[in-house]
Amino acid sequence: SQQGEEDPQALSIQEGENATMNCSYKTSINNLQWYRQNSGRGLVHLILIRSNEREKHSGRLRVTLDTSKKSSSLLITASRAADTASYFCATDSFIGTYKYIFGTGTRLKVLA
Amino acid sequence: DVKVTQSSRYLVKRTGEKVFLECVQDMDHENMFWYRQDPGLGLRLIYFSYDVKMKEKGDIPEGYSVSREKKERFSLILESASTNQTSMYLCASSPRDSNQPQHFGDGTRLSIL
Numbered sequence: 709s710q711q712g713e714e715d716p717q718a719l720s721i722q723e724g725e726n727a728t729m730n731c732s733y734k735t736s737i738n739n740l741q742w743y744r745q746n747s748g749r750g751l752v753h754l755i756l757i758r759s760n761e762r763e764k765h766s767g768r769l770r771v772t773l774d775t776s777k778k779s780s781s782l783l784i785t786a787s788r789a790a791d792t793a794s795y796f797c798a799t800d801s802f803i804g805t806y807k808y809i810f811g812t813g814t815r816l817k818v819l820a
Numbered sequence: 821d822v823k824v825t826q827s828s829r830y831l832v833k834r835t836g837e838k839v840f841l842e843c844v845q846d847m848d849h850e851n852m853f854w855y856r857q858d859p860g861l862g863l864r865l866i867y868f869s870y871d872v873k874m875k876e877k878g879d880i881p882e883g884y885s886v887s888r889e890k891k892e893r894f895s896l897i898l899e900s901a902s903t904n905q906t907s908m909y910l911c912a913s914s915p916r917d918s919n920q921p922q923h924f925g926d927g928t929r930l931s932i933l
Contacts, residue, residue: 738918739918739919741921741922743924748927748929749926749927750824750910750912750924750925750926750927751863751910751912751922751924752924753921753922753923756919756920756921758919796862796863798922800918807865807868807878808865808922809865810855810862810863812860812861812862813862
């Protein structure tokens with residue numbers, strides 16, 4: 709079963725708008741990570757947030773984590789056409805393991 | 821810069837063939853992973869290794885085996901390829917610390933005819 713489930717499955721916005729993607733998970737985690745995948749390529753790590761953190765920023769990215777609701781969100785501000793990609797959250801299947809479980813992803817399309 | 825290299829971007833094989841997918845990382849990472857990615861199913865873990873000669877089954881190991889004879893190299897083997905193994909295969913590596921991200925190769929798109 710999938711640990712991380714992203715929502716929505718697909719998102720289409722205009723350049724300059726903000727994009728928000730959500731991830732829900734089922735069990736306790738040590739950390740949660742967000743990755744981007746351009747079409748036909750491997751995944752690229754964006755940001756890692758630990759279970760004792762509530763918010764983290766990296767450039768135009770803002771990630772929040774609510775462990776009480778077992779959910780996280782990724783906000784991309786002032787989106788660009790180059791942000792068009794699939795975005796995945798990944799959670800460790802139990803604390804301290806090397807094994808991560810990826811969701812099915814959100815496909816983001818930014819229209820110029 | 822961190823680098824995970826998969827031997828082929830595209831590969832076409834026939835049913836019943838033995839197929840080897842190779843992955844090499846240059847970051848001295850302890851952990852290495854093989855995933856397959858299918859539309860609507862996301863990434864599913866096939867096998868992972870946390871040290872040389874060590875391997876652990878992931879969620880979908882059936883029909884696959886792995887080999888890790890050297891720290892930098894992790895091979896995925898399809899013993900007798902079948903059409904349902906047509907997929908995108910992604911290799912990743914990470915340090916032993918579970919609070920570190922995984923680094924991915926560009927993937928191998930494998931077609932079994």
